[in-house]
Amino acid sequence: MYESQSSNLCLDSDEEALDPPHISLGRPALTSAQFANKYHQLDPPPPCDHTLSVCKAQCAQTDPLAYLSSLVPVLTWLPGYKWRRDGMSDLIAGFTVAIMHIPQGMAYGMLAGVDPVIGIYTAFFPVLLYVLLGNMPHVSMGTFAVVSILVSKPVMSFSNQDGGNQTYDGEEKSSFTPLEVATAVTFCVGIIQTFLGLIGLGSLTVVITDVLVSSFTVGASFHVLTSQVKHVLGLRVPTVSGAGRIVLTYFSIGEHLTEVNLVTLSISLVCLVLLVLADQAVAPKMKTICRFPLPTQLVLVVIFTTMSGYLQLSKEYHVRTIQDIGDIPTGLPHPTLPRTELLPQVFADSVPVAIVSFVIGQGLGRLFGAKYGYSVPPNQEMIAQGASNILGSFFSCLPISSSLSRSLVQEASGCKSQLTSLVSAMLLLSVLLYLGPLFQPLPVCVLAAIILSSLIGMLKKVADVNKFWSRSTMDGLVWVVTFLSTVFLDVDLGLVIGVVFNLGMVLIRANIPTVVVMERDEESKLWLDRAMYKVSRGEEAVVVMVRGPVNFLTLGLVKMIIEYEIKKNKETKPSQKSGATIIKIATGDSQEDISTSEDEMIPDNENSSQDVILDLSCVTHIDTRGCSLLPWLEDKVKAGGGRLGLVVEGQVED
Numbered sequence: 001m002y003e004s005q006s007s008n009l010c011l012d013s014d015e016e017a018l019d020p021p022h023i024s025l026g027r028p029a030l031t032s033a034q035f036a037n038k039y040h041q042l043d044p045p046p047p048c049d050h051t052l053s054v055c056k057a058q059c060a061q062t063d064p065l066a067y068l069s070s071l072v073p074v075l076t077w078l079p080g081y082k083w084r085r086d087g088m089s090d091l092i093a094g095f096t097v098a099i100m101h102i103p104q105g106m107a108y109g110m111l112a113g114v115d116p117v118i119g120i121y122t123a124f125f126p127v128l129l130y131v132l133l134g135n136m137p138h139v140s141m142g143t144f145a146v147v148s149i150l151v152s153k154p155v156m157s158f159s160n161q162d163g164g165n166q167t168y169d170g171e172e173k174s175s176f177t178p179l180e181v182a183t184a185v186t187f188c189v190g191i192i193q194t195f196l197g198l199i200g201l202g203s204l205t206v207v208i209t210d211v212l213v214s215s216f217t218v219g220a221s222f223h224v225l226t227s228q229v230k231h232v233l234g235l236r237v238p239t240v241s242g243a244g245r246i247v248l249t250y251f252s253i254g255e256h257l258t259e260v261n262l263v264t265l266s267i268s269l270v271c272l273v274l275l276v277l278a279d280q281a282v283a284p285k286m287k288t289i290c291r292f293p294l295p296t297q298l299v300l301v302v303i304f305t306t307m308s309g310y311l312q313l314s315k316e317y318h319v320r321t322i323q324d325i326g327d328i329p330t331g332l333p334h335p336t337l338p339r340t341e342l343l344p345q346v347f348a349d350s351v352p353v354a355i356v357s358f359v360i361g362q363g364l365g366r367l368f369g370a371k372y373g374y375s376v377p378p379n380q381e382m383i384a385q386g387a388s389n390i391l392g393s394f395f396s397c398l399p400i401s402s403s404l405s406r407s408l409v410q411e412a413s414g415c416k417s418q419l420t421s422l423v424s425a426m427l428l429l430s431v432l433l434y435l436g437p438l439f440q441p442l443p444v445c446v447l448a449a450i451i452l453s454s455l456i457g458m459l460k461k462v463a464d465v466n467k468f469w470s471r472s473t474m475d476g477l478v479w480v481v482t483f484l485s486t487v488f489l490d491v492d493l494g495l496v497i498g499v500v501f502n503l504g505m506v507l508i509r510a511n512i513p514t515v516v517v518m519e520r521d522e523e524s525k526l527w528l529d530r531a532m533y534k535v536s537r538g539e540e541a542v543v544v545m546v547r548g549p550v551n552f553l554t555l556g557l558v559k560m561i562i563e564y565e566i567k568k569n570k571e572t573k574p575s576q577k578s579g580a581t582i583i584k585i586a587t588g589d590s591q592e593d594i595s596t597s598e599d600e601m602i603p604d605n606e607n608s609s610q611d612v613i614l615d616l617s618c619v620t621h622i623d624t625r626g627c628s629l630l631p632w633l634e635d636k637v638k639a640g641g642g643r644l645g646l647v648v649e650g651q652v653e654d
Contacts, residue, residue: 071133072133073132074131074418077417086419087419089414089415090415090419090423092414093410093414093423094419094423095427096413097409097421098425098428099298100293100295100297100298101406102301103297103298105120105143106119106322106442107447107448108143108145108398108451109122110447112155112182113156113182114178114179116447117326117328117436118398119142119398121392121397122143122399123425124432125391125397126388127141127388128425129387130421133380133387133388134381134385134418135365135377135381136364136365136381137415137421138407138411138415139361139364140402140403141361141400141401141421142401142406144357144401145220145221145451146216146217146221147353147357147399147401149220149223149227149491150352151182151399153349154346154350155185158176158345158346159175159180160175160176180342182398183336183338183396184343184345184346184393185349186397187343187390188346188354189357190391192350192386193389194390196386197384197386201379202379202380203378205355205359205378208356208359208499210363211478211482212478212499212502214464214479215464215479215480215482215486216356216483216498217360218459218464218483219482219483219484221458222246222459223246223487223491225455226250230249231264231320232264232268232448233257233261233264233268234262234263234264234319234320235253236256237253240252242490243490243493244489263313264443264445265445267304267443267446268446271445272453274300276456278296293409293412297450300446300450301442301446301450305438305442306441308441313441313443319443320443320444322439322441322444323440324444325444327437328437330436330437331433332432333395338394352491353399356401357400357401357402360401361385362376365402385400405454464479474509478498478501481497482494482495482501482502486498510548512557513547513548513549513558514547516529516544516545517543517545518542520535521533541611541613542613543613543615543647546558546562546615547619550619550629551621555625559629559632563636566640611637611645612633612637613644613645613646614646615647616649617647617648618649630646
């Protein structure tokens with residue numbers, strides 16, 4: 001056996017003609033025992049000792065006062081806030097985003113299965129606390145379509161849309177209102193996020209990779225689109241929940257196509273055309289003139305609210321309005337505790353909501369942080385969102401999340417700090433106190449059109465599969481599996497399947513070894529991978545390099561690949577002779593001839609056609625079963641008339 005401290009073993013090209021061949025190591029050739037004695041090898045520490053030492057050092061460096069102050073970031077940035085320089089920018093940005101919050105909040109509240117005003121509450125109460133605890137000034141927190149569709153599942157499953165109690169088989173059973181279920185989900189989301197942040201597990205969300213976020217959000221957008229089709233057509237069809245609900249929903253819509261309300265459809269088409277034109281054609285040109293976006297959504301809400309009230313669309317043409325869903329009260333809701341008996345029932349459905357809402361916000365925070373030079377600590381951000389959701393659950397709110405469209409507008413409007421969110425919340429307060437009832441004649445189809453128009457950019461991201469597939473076949477498979485699972489099964493099932501499949505792909509890539517066969521090119525005298533380069537073959541040995549783990553699971557695969565490569569090599573090279581070889585080793589001190597046995601030789605030029613050098617320097621782990629690869633390969637090589645050499649990294653036992 002041949003041992004080397006370095007796997008970069010090569011023959012000197014200038015002395016190829018010498019007999020015996022010349023090999024340069026740069027140090028005296030030593031056995032494992034000699035190497036350990038000369039360089040004073042230490043006993044390896046137990047595996048847990050190093051981890052414990054790192055944890056102790058980290059805890060020793062932690063200042064309790066600094067940690068407590070980091071939980072309330074407003075204490076660090078507010079004292080140094082430049083009021084004259086940044087105050088007006090935050091005021092303008094807050095006003096601009098508040099205008100977007102009104103129609104989007106009502107639309108996404110309806111999407112979650114609760115009264116539209118709940119979406120405006122969500123943009124007010126939790127944001128007040130997030131201003132104090134949050135670390136992402138350029139990210140607009142409030143309602144988001146994907147989170148609303150996730151919340152709608154437990155709302156449909158556990159609530160009675162008519163309120164009160166339901167009777168099954170003559171027995172009365174307690175039921176819950178949609179708002180009670182939604183607030184219970186919000187409370188559970190807040191508990192989950194706060195707990196993960198306090199124990200330092202915010203970084204575990206790295207399992208939600210960019211591939212998963214892209215495929216999941218695109219798949220969830222199809223659920224959002226499907227949920228709004230009935231509102232656009234003016235149909236009253238039963239809501240479907242569970243696996244395959246997209247397909248079942250379209251079957252149900254197809255059965256009621258003859259009942260389409262043409263007035264509702266006309267209003268929906270007009271709104272969609274205007275919103276798309278404003279977003280795709282007018283808005284890009286306006287950016288060159290004014291940095292503030294067109295309030296197209298709010299303008300349409302005002303126009304059709306006025307038109308609906310004047311023309312009595314609800315009574316005369318049976319156009320469904322917000323008043324048909326529920327009243328928009330003036331003032332603020334009274335704080336109430338979530339229904340405790342609901343919490344165990346909705347907890348499982350709250351887990352994906354907690355993870356998705358945080359991951360989306362964290363991704364936007366990193367994007368803006370890289371641009372403006374600040375970092376977003378994941379654990380602190382998890383605590384901030386969790387505490388905000390807990391507060392929001394007492395005031396009839398949905399789980400908060402970031403919105404890409406509002407965040408981009410907030411940044412473009414000149415946002416400088418968290419005061420932008422505070423200004424936005426204060427403007428929404430005036431809507432809640434005085435203007436709420438004015439929106440009751442608003443047709444529901446207008447809100448549906450706003451939701452559909454906001455999905456255009458997300459639906460375009462279906463093309464992301466090409467980007468991920470070109471980057472890696474594994475990433476492409478993860479994208480497709482997650483997307484199809486989300487669309488054709490359900491939103492939460494798609495996320496679970498995507499995470500499990502992604503982790504499975506990572507484990508496969510980490511635990512399946514690769515075998516690389518290298519041969520020396522006669523022209524360049526370099527050792528090249530013959531599968532990647534055109535090699536002018538000589539009469540020398542081949543190097544079989546194994547990369548990755550060799551254990552009881554992978555041994556069979558490694559043997560099969562090596563046997564195939566050896567057999568392939570025999571077809572193109574003549575048979576070899578076996579015998580002893582003298583190797584001259586150049587050290588730093590002197591040169592000496594070392595005679596080795598047939599089991600410990602490096603092949604020479606004359607008898608190298610069947611010789612094999614097994615390079616294990618890139619093996620990450622080898623168990624007892626994997627060690628049987630060496631005698632097996634030695635028998636194979638000897639049976640073909642060749643000899644086996646071995647390259648390892650570090651020291652091996654004699």
